[in-house]
Amino acid sequence: MKTRAPLGxxxxxxxxxxxxxxxxxxxxxFRGSALATAARSLNLAGASIYTVCLLAxxxxxxxxxAAGSRGWLxxxxxxxxxxxxxxxREYWALFRQNVTIGGDxxxxxxFTLTGxxxxxxxxxxxxxxxxxxxxxxxxxxxxxALYWYFVDAVWIVIFAVVYLWTFV
Amino acid sequence: xxxxxxWVSTVDHKEIGVLYMLTALVFFLIGGVEAMMIRAQLxxxxxxxxxxxxxxxxxxxxxxxMIFLVVMPVLAGFGVYLVPLMIGASDMAYPRLNALTFxxxxxxxxxxxxxxxxxxxxxxxxFSYAPLSEKAFSPHAGLDYWALGLLLLGxxxxxxxxxxxxxxxxxxxxxxTIRRLPLFVWMTLVNSVLILFALPALNAxxxxxxxxxxxxxxxxxxxxxxxxxxxxxxxxxFGHPEVYIMVLPxxxxxxxxxxxxxxxxxFGYGFVASSTLAIAFLSYGVWVHHMFAVALGRVFISVFAxxxxxxxxxxxxxxxxxxATLVGGSIRFTTAMLFAVAFxxxxxxxxxxxxxxxxVPIDWELTDTYFVVAHFHYVLFGGTAFAxxxxxxxxxxxxxxxxxxxxxxxxxxxxxxxxFNMTFFVQHLLGLMGMPRRVYTYPNLPGWAALNLVSTFGAxxxxxxxxxxxxxxxxSLAFGTRAGNDPWDAWTLEWAAKSPPLPENxxxxxxxxxxxxxxxxxxxxxxxxxxxxxx
Numbered sequence: 163m164k165t166r167a168p169l170g171x172x173x174x175x176x177x178x179x180x181x182x183x184x185x186x187x188x189x190x191x192f193r194g195s196a197l198a199t200a201a202r203s204l205n206l207a208g209a210s211i212y213t214v215c216l217l218a219x220x221x222x223x224x225x226x227x228a229a230g231s232r233g234w235l236x237x238x239x240x241x242x243x244x245x246x247x248x249x250x251r252e253y254w255a256l257f258r259q260n261v262t263i264g265g266d267x268x269x270x271x272x273f274t275l276t277g278x279x280x281x282x283x284x285x286x287x288x289x290x291x292x293x294x295x296x297x298x299x300x301x302x303x304x305x306x307a308l309y310w311y312f313v314d315a316v317w318i319v320i321f322a323v324v325y326l327w328t329f330v
Numbered sequence: 331x332x333x334x335x336x337w338v339s340t341v342d343h344k345e346i347g348v349l350y351m352l353t354a355l356v357f358f359l360i361g362g363v364e365a366m367m368i369r370a371q372l373x374x375x376x377x378x379x380x381x382x383x384x385x386x387x388x389x390x391x392x393x394x395x396m397i398f399l400v401v402m403p404v405l406a407g408f409g410v411y412l413v414p415l416m417i418g419a420s421d422m423a424y425p426r427l428n429a430l431t432f433x434x435x436x437x438x439x440x441x442x443x444x445x446x447x448x449x450x451x452x453x454x455x456x457f458s459y460a461p462l463s464e465k466a467f468s469p470h471a472g473l474d475y476w477a478l479g480l481l482l483l484g485x486x487x488x489x490x491x492x493x494x495x496x497x498x499x500x501x502x503x504x505x506x507t508i509r510r511l512p513l514f515v516w517m518t519l520v521n522s523v524l525i526l527f528a529l530p531a532l533n534a535x536x537x538x539x540x541x542x543x544x545x546x547x548x549x550x551x552x553x554x555x556x557x558x559x560x561x562x563x564x565x566x567x568f569g570h571p572e573v574y575i576m577v578l579p580x581x582x583x584x585x586x587x588x589x590x591x592x593x594x595x596x597f598g599y600g601f602v603a604s605s606t607l608a609i610a611f612l613s614y615g616v617w618v619h620h621m622f623a624v625a626l627g628r629v630f631i632s633v634f635a636x637x638x639x640x641x642x643x644x645x646x647x648x649x650x651x652x653x654a655t656l657v658g659g660s661i662r663f664t665t666a667m668l669f670a671v672a673f674x675x676x677x678x679x680x681x682x683x684x685x686x687x688x689x690v691p692i693d694w695e696l697t698d699t700y701f702v703v704a705h706f707h708y709v710l711f712g713g714t715a716f717a718x719x720x721x722x723x724x725x726x727x728x729x730x731x732x733x734x735x736x737x738x739x740x741x742x743x744x745x746x747x748x749x750f751n752m753t754f755f756v757q758h759l760l761g762l763m764g765m766p767r768r769v770y771t772y773p774n775l776p777g778w779a780a781l782n783l784v785s786t787f788g789a790x791x792x793x794x795x796x797x798x799x800x801x802x803x804x805x806s807l808a809f810g811t812r813a814g815n816d817p818w819d820a821w822t823l824e825w826a827a828k829s830p831p832l833p834e835n836x837x838x839x840x841x842x843x844x845x846x847x848x849x850x851x852x853x854x855x856x857x858x859x860x861x862x863x864x865x
Binding site: 169170173174176177178180181184185188191192195263264266267269270271273274278 | 423424427488489491492493495496499500526527529530531533534535537538541545546547548549555556557560564567
């Protein structure tokens, strides 16, 4: 029954994929009226740095699962935390430019989409913390890793749609 | 353990199934009282039994309750009770997740009803169209409770769908191949996939609505650059598959009950199973038929009109298969079978008025009238609820160990059939005359008062039928005839278990070599697998 937990997680992630598809869809739906603010206020260079951290965390996660090593998992935790810190800094910079969720359509869609994604990253970090602090079952690690890859993959799409598409 | 503690902490699929069903039954009574309040207010023109604001809350809560707190949990309840038994498993794949998803749905319902004590219940209808659902137009907290409650219910539903798929994928008894699955299990499987793709659309829309209401975002507020039409799209991308989510398991129940009481295997098992897949697939391409009155462009809506007509085909295939199962069978008209046959007729009426709606000009004429109310009550009550009555009479002996009383069953059946048709058939006519839905009263136009009075009388009879049902459950639990393991001489694995089943379900699971494993056990001289050409 080794495949039991990952099948459940895969199905859950299928539901999550549709969920994010709808949120990204809303961003695209309002993109026309949001583009000016996006181009003016987003920081592509800064976002690229913490994006690289998140992508690197998938590699450390993969090593952690393959080697069963706590060190690699700790590195994943750290890289994920850096991502959230970087995103927090970007939020702060946007607030200082008076770009908020109650502002125009950019604020509404950007903060809802990236905020929900950040909550998913935070959930992943908490799951990793639980696993690192206690005796997590092997199947739990497999499921958490799947979840983590998914959250990273969703970020690639968000980064492409929100950042790259704005500046290309 | 003490009783309450045991029920709160249980992870047994049978006990959780019963919890689901009891919860649904309580909410069915509450939703039924709300229906009675609506019909009382509408019994005569110009009444003031309910204030307009109260009326809005009552019809909103009636719809939300019946869909999310009655139909969804009772279908989940039958599913978690029966699926492991029907596939020869000892429990669901994730017993603790099973308990979690039940309690999520339970407290989602509680949250929804707390709104009555927190400034007023939601009052924007079960689909809460923007911008009415926005803070500017609905400033009280009712809509927040609605969105949060539905978010819990939606998450719970997703969790149970995951659990069903993993259970059916990994926990089938040896020999229970995908082509031998009982049709109820097959439809629960397809339904779970449907849930995985549909519910997240609702959850996303609810998150966006909550952002609007609580964080001052403006997804759906046109005055601030948002789009009310986006809410309509997102809601119905969920909402139309939801209609099938509420009826596919009912189709599964009918597919189990009609063959057993016709003493024939189902006609066209492959067609019934594969038409389910067709329905699931097409159900994602029809949502705009809820939005024909929005100016979306003629070509665009024509595509959705065509798809909406197309989806009637796989549904029709099922009706033909069930009817063909009846033909030449030696039919036993138990109460369960009466409800199953009535289901065929009532659901077909609802299906036909549905096809009428797929024709855009007819929809334009009738949208937002009582014709719509009549239509969806024929599919949801005449369809799903009739199947649920049939299922209750059919599986009650397995769950409780006792038969439900057939004499009260007849009263239950005839009161419900007469009351239901009296209540809702006349609403077709009222709709054709132009009576709008969701308005707390109406002028005394020719014919309206009489038809509305007929409808209200029908509702009283229907309500009596429902009360007889509940009395029958209580009386049969206490005094019902002992059922034995297999009172209907049925063929699927749950009837090989004890009534009620042991905690671990089976001592030994019978060998599965065909679609009717118990037939094979009872008829070793002429087993199905021999006719099918070997195992």
